[in-house]
Structure formats: C-alpha cells, structure tokens
Amino acid sequence: MQQYFRKTCGALALLCLSTGALAQEAPKPEQIIKWRQSVYQTIGWECGRIRISLDKGFEREEVKKAADAIAAIANSGLGALYVPGTDKGKGWHDTTLKPEFFSNAAKATEIARSFVKEANDFARVAATGDAATVKSQFGKLTQTCKSCHDEFRKRD
Amino acid sequence: MQQYFRKTCGALALLCLSTGALAQEAPKPEQIIKWRQSVYQTIGWECGRIRISLDKGFEREEVKKAADAIAAIANSGLGALYVPGTDKGKGWHDTTLKPEFFSNAAKATEIARSFVKEANDFARVAATGDAATVKSQFGKLTQTCKSCHDEFRKRD
Numbered sequence: 001m002q003q004y005f006r007k008t009c010g011a012l013a014l015l016c017l018s019t020g021a022l023a024q025e026a027p028k029p030e031q032i033i034k035w036r037q038s039v040y041q042t043i044g045w046e047c048g049r050i051r052i053s054l055d056k057g058f059e060r061e062e063v064k065k066a067a068d069a070i071a072a073i074a075n076s077g078l079g080a081l082y083v084p085g086t087d088k089g090k091g092w093h094d095t096t097l098k099p100e101f102f103s104n105a106a107k108a109t110e111i112a113r114s115f116v117k118e119a120n121d122f123a124r125v126a127a128t129g130d131a132a133t134v135k136s137q138f139g140k141l142t143q144t145c146k147s148c149h150d151e152f153r154k155r156d
Numbered sequence: 157m158q159q160y161f162r163k164t165c166g167a168l169a170l171l172c173l174s175t176g177a178l179a180q181e182a183p184k185p186e187q188i189i190k191w192r193q194s195v196y197q198t199i200g201w202e203c204g205r206i207r208i209s210l211d212k213g214f215e216r217e218e219v220k221k222a223a224d225a226i227a228a229i230a231n232s233g234l235g236a237l238y239v240p241g242t243d244k245g246k247g248w249h250d251t252t253l254k255p256e257f258f259s260n261a262a263k264a265t266e267i268a269r270s271f272v273k274e275a276n277d278f279a280r281v282a283a284t285g286d287a288a289t290v291k292s293q294f295g296k297l298t299q300t301c302k303s304c305h306d307e308f309r310k311r312d
Contacts, residue, residue, distance in 0.1 A: 027204075035201040041194035046232060048183075065232045072228035076202060076221040092248045 029083065033091030036081040039073060046070050047145075050138060058131035067119075067126035070141075074119040079112065096154040107151060115144040185239065189247030192237040195229060202226050203301075206294060214287035223275075223282035226297075230275040235268065252310040263307060271300040 027035075046066040053059045087097045101108050118141040125137040183191075202222040209215045243253045257264050274297040281293040 035197060038194035038197035039201070041191060042198045042229070045191040045195070045237075049233075049236070062233070069225075069228040069232040072225040073198070076225040077205075077218070080205070081201075 029086050029089045030091060032081055032083050032086050033089055033095045035091070036078075036086070036097075037091045037093070037095075039078060039081065043070055043073060043145075047142065054131065054135050054138060058134065060126070063134060064123075064126045067123040071119045071123035074116045082108075098152045098154055101152045104151075111144060111148045111151065114147070115141075118144050185242050185245045186247060188237055188239050188242050189245055189251045191247070192234075192242070192253075193247045193249070193251075195234060195237065199226055199229060199301075203298065210287065210291050210294060214290065216282070219290060220279075220282045223279045227275045227279035230272045238264075254308045254310055257308045260307075267300060267304045267307065270303070271297075274300050 046069050049066045050063050053062045082097075082101065084102050086095060087099045087101060089095055118137070122134075122137045122141045125134055129137070202225050205222045206219050209218045238253075238257065240258050242251060243255045243257060245251055274293070278290075278293045278297045281290055285293070
C-alpha cells in the first residue's frame with residue numbers, strides 16, 4: 001500500500017511541480033480512469049452538500065460555492081478523460097464505463113452538453129434564485145447525471 | 157470489487173439524487189478521506205493540463221478552464237473534508253494526513269488561506285496575463301501545495 005501510495009504521490013508531484021519530460025508522457029489508462037473517478041467523486045461530494053442544504057434549510061453561500069465548483073469542473077473539459085479504451089481497466093476500482101460510450105458518441109455528446117448547460121444554469125440560479133427555484137434546477141442537473149448512468153454505466 | 161463498487165455508487169446516487177434521511181447521515185471517515193483524496197486528484201489532473209500547456213505552448217483557453225476549476229474547488233470549503241480523526245484510516249488508500257494538521261491549526265489555516273489566494277490570483281492571471289506571468293503565478297500556486305505536503309503529509 002505504501003509503495004502504491006508513493007507511486008500515486010509521485011505522479012501527482014510530477015504533474016504539479018516538475019518541468020521535466022516525464023510529466024508530459026501520455027498518462028496511462030489506469031491514471032486516466034483514476035482521474036475520472038476522482039472528478040465524479042468530487043462532484044458527488046459537492047452534490048451531497050447541496051442536497052443537505054436544500055433539505056435542512058437553504059444556505060445560499062454553501063450552495064453557491066458547491067454549484068460554482070461543479071460548473072467549473074463541468075466546463076473544464078471532462079471529455080479528455082474519456083480516452084478510447086478506458087471502458088476497460090481499473091483506476092481506484094474497475095471502471096464502469098460501458099463501451100457504448102464510444103460507439104454512441106452522438107448520445108454521449110448530447111448528455112455531456114446537457115450536463116454542462118444544467119450545471120451553468122444551476123450556478124446562475126444558486127447565486128440569486130429562491131430555494132424552490134434552486135431545488136428545481138438542482139433536479140434538472142442531477143437528471144443529467146442519471147441520464148448518463150442509465151445510458152453508459154455498467155451495473156454488476 | 158463489484159460489491160465494493162456498488163456500495164460506492166450507491167452512496168453517490170444517494171448523495172446526488174435522493175431526498176431521504178439516509179443522505180443526511182453524517183458521512184463515515186472512510187468516505188470523507190475518499191472525497192479528500194478525490195478532490196486533490198482532481199486538482200492534480202487540472203495542474204497537469206496546465207503544466208503541459210505551459211511547457212508545450214501556451215493555450216490560454218485550456219489553462220483558463222483548468223485554473224477556474226482549481227479556484228472554484230479551492231473556494232468551495234475544503235475545510236469540511238478535514239474532520240478531526242481523519243488523520244487515520246483509509247479512503248482510496250491509507251490517508252497520509254499527519255496528526256499535526258489538527259494540533260497546529262494556525263499553520264494549517266495559514267497554508268489553506270495561501271492556497272485559496274494563489275488559486276484565485278492564478279485564475280485571474282490565466283484569463284489575461286502573458287505566458288510568463290501565468291507561469292510565474294502557477295509557480296506560486298504549486299508552492300502552496302508543496303508547503304502543505306512538507307508540513308502535513310506523511311512520507312512512508
């Protein structure tokens with residue numbers, strides 16, 4: 001485990017700090033899958049905070065911060081994490097991406113665009129809207145997550 | 157592994173989609189550590205893209221997207237992921253957070269504030285600065301990562 005961790009930390013240190021050629025080698029599928037899983041865990045964390053705020057008493061500042069993070073991540077170019085071939089392999093755990101993600105690119109693109117649109121709309125609404133409007137738009141955002149899971153996530 | 161994955165996915169689905177009481181239970185230390193590790197992996201991915209752009213030919217739009225994501229994540233309240241007691245335990249892997257993070261809160265706060273400041277400055281510079289200025293500010297940002305690693309990350 002420690003060896004594994006050192007490897008992971010080493011990769012991160014290279015990415016963040018080095019200027020050497022190593023940092024520019026094409027990342028391995030395992031690393032790409034790990035990043036992808038990490039991005040969605042991060043989004044999941046931010047979604048959880050929003051859900052708690054919406055259910056337990058709307059705190060605009062809390063929701064806005066999480067909404068801004070989700071929108072910025074959504075806009076940062078997640079397509080780069082869907083490299084052909086990464087429907088197989090293991091990051092933190094076995095990937096659950098279906099091969100259909102690559103064979104049905106039109107559908108994948110449609111869902112990705114919806115996700116970005118609803119995330120941007122949610123960030124706007126979170127900044128100014130009332131609790132009911134924010135909750136409604138959060139529903140639209142999470143529906144795009146569900147669409148992608150229904151279409152492209154392996155079950156078992 | 158599949159069982160493990162189902163558990164993870166179940167947790168995410170609850171967080172994103174449910175309105176039930178389960179989603180509002182206090183998250184377990186393992187989940188908090190997993191989120192924390194995922195957030196820094198996400199930041200590491202964005203940093204890697206910036207480094208490649210700065211080393212191989214400055215692409216402002218690419219750097220700006222990644223910079224915006226880092227800043228929004230930094231501003232989203234990462235302190236919530238440093239729950240006392242989570243200097244022990246395993247998320248995706250054993251945590252490497254030192255107990256000193258909690259016993260030296262003043263230093264931890266100082267580094268956290270520097271990280272947020274430099275991330276915000278970097279997002280501003282990425283939007284308008286020339287390549288040299290962007291590179292210089294990226295150095296200031298990654299120095300805050302290194303400060304935290306030097307101070308609060310276990311080695312071995």
